Amino acid sequence: MQKICCCVIACILITSTVYSQTLLLKGKVLDAASGKPVAGASVFLSNTSYGSVSNSAGVFEITGIRQGNYDLIVSYVGYETYSNSISLNASKEGLAINIKQKVAELKEVIVRNYQKDGWQKWGSFFIENFIGTSALAQQCVLKNKDVLKFSYSKKDDELNVDATEPILIENKALGYTIQYQLENFVYDFERKSLFFAGYPLFIEMQGGASKKKKWEKARADAYEVSSMRFMRSLYRNRLTEDGYQLLLLERIPNLEKQRLQAKEKFYYDTVRHKNFVVSFESTLQPDSLDHYKKVMAQKDPIEIIHPGLLKGEDIAYGADSITAALDFKQYLIVRFPQRTIPQEYAAIIPQGSTKQPVSSIISLINQVPVYVTSNGYYYNVTDMEMEGFWGWWEKISSLLPYDYMPSKNN
Incomplete structure (x- = not known):
């Protein structure tokens, strides 16, 4: 299985966010060494449709931005990518962004050995x-x-x-x-x-009314099974209402299986120089062979699903007035019974069936919380790992911008 990384009172999660107000971001892109304006630089808020290009004076302007936390990115050929996390609650003007020319690109190519x-x-x-x-x-x-x-x-x-x-x-x-x-x-x-x-x-992309209608339907379908929808639902403390089922999964090392695997490896390491080698299984007595087969058929680690569904407050809390914290131990199974898995995914998982509900597993690999904002943005992404459906699904083809909002019809 592949793996992939308002108002709050006490520990109550945020329950509402206003999206109607839009904001402006305006500034200038400058060469860090010379201070001269950089024309043609791409300036955008990562994972959104908010973007612009700096003009001949290095000036850029991005309009129509919803409130939230974003990564402000400036990209230009021959320069290092500029990245800065910003929180937009009001319009900002007069930003001066200094970007640095790349100086070690050749060294990096040599180190990588492409x-x-x-x-x-x-x-x-x-x-x-x-x-x-x-x-x-x-x-x-x-x-x-x-x-x-x-x-x-x-x-x-x-x-x-x-x-x-x-x-x-x-x-x-x-x-x-x-x-x-x-x-x-x-x-x-x-x-x-x-x-x-x-x-x-x-x-x-440009298209007629029929294409736009088709795209909107496809976006809504992709959004419904996305981790973005889950994060937004968690932020508003609506996981149960929005159809999610949460279960705690514990994984315990199968020490007996590991012991037998080590014993088998030691046997083959010892006899590999001989001209004729009998199998490890043939060296075992009947009782030991039965035990060996039984244990080797087991999973490692052993998975235990704890009984009872979890609630939002069991896994998350309000970190501050605009941020929720996702925090739990072990592994979290996230099921969405309203949708079943597609044929492409069912074909690559053991005993897969298109009748199975969408189910993913997430874990906090560094044992620290992941912080979530109203638009579904979460950080640090390297602190969380996804398995199961999201491990397969969350790729560029299903990616939606953070400013995406499904229409009421969907």
Whole structure:
């Protein structure tokens, strides 16, 4: 299974947020060394459709922004990506953003030891893990694969992918063109875990009324099973009302299975130099063989689902007046019985069936809370890991901007 990273009183979660007010963000992009304006820089709020380009005087202006927490990103070829977390409760003007020219890009290329035929070797793997394998992913087109650089470390059994420019993806299923400033892409083959991070800007694709209606329906469907909807629901303390079922999962190491695996490994390490080697199982007495087969058929770790459904207050609390904290021990199963899993996902999981409800597992891998804001934004993303449905689903093909709001009809 693949893994992926108002008002509050006491411990009561925020229950309402106003979205009607829109804000302005205006400023200037400057070269950090010379102080001269930088024209043509892309300035945007990450994972939203709020963006602009600096003019000849380095000035940018972004309008129509809803209140919330965002990552302000400035990207320009030959310069380091500028990133700064901002909280917007009122319009801001007169921002001066200094960006630095890249000076160590050549060194980084040498350290990475990129493969010349990287796309031929890893292109399909990257598409499957970055864009996804859902029906939505089939309607996505990567427009500039030549900007991708691949590096595989045999020692660490890891694949790293870098991009020399923002990745351009046309998502014809949801009606977005996405400019993705890739910062990290690491796949750990030993753990079968994926971590990728970056700064996407969503640009609405043009289309007639029928296309827009189709896109809105597809967006609403994608949103309903997304982690964004879950986070927004958690923020408003409406998890039960919004159809979620929460269960505590405990994982206990199977020490007996680990002991037998170590014994089996020691046996083969000892006899591997011989011309003829009998199997480890054939060396066991009947009673021991029965025990061996029984234990080896067990899971490691052993999974125990605690009885009883959890409530929102069992896993989260108000961190401050505008932030909720998601905080729990062990693992959290998040079920959404209102939707069943798609055929593409059912085909790759053991005993998968399209009758099974959408179910994901999340864990706080660093044992610290994850903080959630009203639009579904959460941080730090590296403190949380997703498995199950979200581990498969939460890719670029299903990604929605934080300013997305489903229509009342959906």
